[in-house]
Amino acid sequence: MSGNDLPFGIKGNGAIDRRRFLATAGMLGASLWGFGPALAQDETFKLGWVRASTGPFASSFGFAYIAGLIAIDEINAAGGIMGRPIERVEIDDEGAPGKEAAIIRKLKEDGVNYVCGPVGSSQALASLSSGSRVGMIQTSYANAAELGDAARNPYHYQCLANTEQQGQVAVAYLTEILKAKKIGILQENTAFGDAATSACTAALKKRKLYPKDIQIYPLSAPNLNSYVGNLKRSGVDGVLAWIATVPQLTMAFQAMVALDWFPPMTGNNVLFLGAVVENLPDKALQNAYGVQYRTLTYTKTEDPGELQQQFSAKLSKVPDLKGFEPVVAASPFYDFIHLLKQVIETEKSFDPMRVKRALDAVSGYQGLLGTLSFTPTNHTGVPLDGITVATLASARAPQSQGCFRERAPGT
Numbered sequence: 241m242s243g244n245d246l247p248f249g250i251k252g253n254g255a256i257d258r259r260r261f262l263a264t265a266g267m268l269g270a271s272l273w274g275f276g277p278a279l280a281q282d283e284t285f286k287l288g289w290v291r292a293s294t295g296p297f298a299s300s301f302g303f304a305y306i307a308g309l310i311a312i313d314e315i316n317a318a319g320g321i322m323g324r325p326i327e328r329v330e331i332d333d334e335g336a337p338g339k340e341a342a343i344i345r346k347l348k349e350d351g352v353n354y355v356c357g358p359v360g361s362s363q364a365l366a367s368l369s370s371g372s373r374v375g376m377i378q379t380s381y382a383n384a385a386e387l388g389d390a391a392r393n394p395y396h397y398q399c400l401a402n403t404e405q406q407g408q409v410a411v412a413y414l415t416e417i418l419k420a421k422k423i424g425i426l427q428e429n430t431a432f433g434d435a436a437t438s439a440c441t442a443a444l445k446k447r448k449l450y451p452k453d454i455q456i457y458p459l460s461a462p463n464l465n466s467y468v469g470n471l472k473r474s475g476v477d478g479v480l481a482w483i484a485t486v487p488q489l490t491m492a493f494q495a496m497v498a499l500d501w502f503p504p505m506t507g508n509n510v511l512f513l514g515a516v517v518e519n520l521p522d523k524a525l526q527n528a529y530g531v532q533y534r535t536l537t538y539t540k541t542e543d544p545g546e547l548q549q550q551f552s553a554k555l556s557k558v559p560d561l562k563g564f565e566p567v568v569a570a571s572p573f574y575d576f577i578h579l580l581k582q583v584i585e586t587e588k589s590f591d592p593m594r595v596k597r598a599l600d601a602v603s604g605y606q607g608l609l610g611t612l613s614f615t616p617t618n619h620t621g622v623p624l625d626g627i628t629v630a631t632l633a634s635a636r637a638p639q640s641q642g643c644f645r646e647r648a649p650g651t
Contacts, residue, residue, distance in 0.1 A: 388620025407439025420478025
């Protein structure tokens with residue numbers, strides 16, 4: 241397969257063709273299924289859309305919004321929210337935490353009270369420091385556990401599994417099922433990476449285990465050879481990988497291939513990207529697993545649900561998306577937007593304070609990522625038993641349909 245055939249501008253060597261990716265992302269935001277400018281009506285429901293459309297993270301973060309675009313299209317096709325079509329008010333944050341405060345101010349000035357984004361824990365934490373002060377109801381594609389702490393972030397609703405939950409599940413599988421004892425951690429130098437490593441260290445400590453080696457790489461690293469090599473030299477027999485961007489994931493696997501070293505490994509769901517794993521040797525995938533939502537997995541006797549199947553069918557129609565489906569599906573934006581519609585129409589009000597009180601009372605909402613519930617003190621919506629571990633190798637199985645992965649043995 242040539243570089244031009246690979247999805248979303250990923251070249252054969254794993255690098256990102258930035259120009260091709262941004263052209264695809266722009267098309268997704270403007271034309272697919274009628275996404276883009278709101279329908280011509282006097283009143284719209286303004287939804288803030290904080291997205292890195294330029295900058296170093298544009299190619300890694302852009303696909304995170306596709307699930308939200310599908311939700312907007314579904315809702316607008318059905319008449320909008322209380323008769324108002326959703327209008328995206330998009331601002332480019334360039335993936336830079338330092339820009340988030342000004343973006344929140346601009347959105348508030350534009351009459352926006354609800355926001356999807358940003359992507360990334362560092363970016364989300366910076367955004368919320370301003371958003372909470374002005375009562376901006378928000379969700380982000382970010383996993384830091386503190387983002388679900390309602391006392392610290394009362395207007396943020398974490399519609400996905402946090403790093404503490406993912407760490408517990410990943411450690412349990414690596415140590416109890418795969419029987420690794422000398423654990424190494426490979427993490428990016430971000431708030432997400434720090435939070436994930438902290439969660440894993442706590443989960444290991446409960447088992448009277450401690451990380452044998454922790455390798456922290458900067459996002460600017462040209463390759464991860466030395467970091468992966470250090471893990472091998474330290475004698476680890478299992479790796480916890482906390483990688484959130486496509487280039488670095490590619491680099492990690494490239495380093496393992498170069499070393500011919502494939503230890504048992506678990507990590508976050510970015511590991512499922514088929515665009516990366518499709519060119520790996522079989523032995524690189526035999527003991528590789530990622531944390532995923534149970535609703536996005538299958539077994540020999542259990543298929544994904546109807547909602548998930550319908551969503552997968554829509555993803556299959558998105559151009560140049562092959563290989564990115566599992567991470568697109570794991571976005572919180574689809575559930576958040578549909579939940580907003582339900583709450584607003586139940587309350588018969590767009591008032592943010594009324595909506596907040598209703599969101600704080602949500603219990604048992606059946607979403608794409610599982611059953612969401614919130615309380616006034618807990619804004620992490622997905623329960624621990626809503627996530628599991630799935631195999632990377634199943635990316636090549638036809639029953640995965642691109643979007644799903646097979647649940648790992650023993651889960």
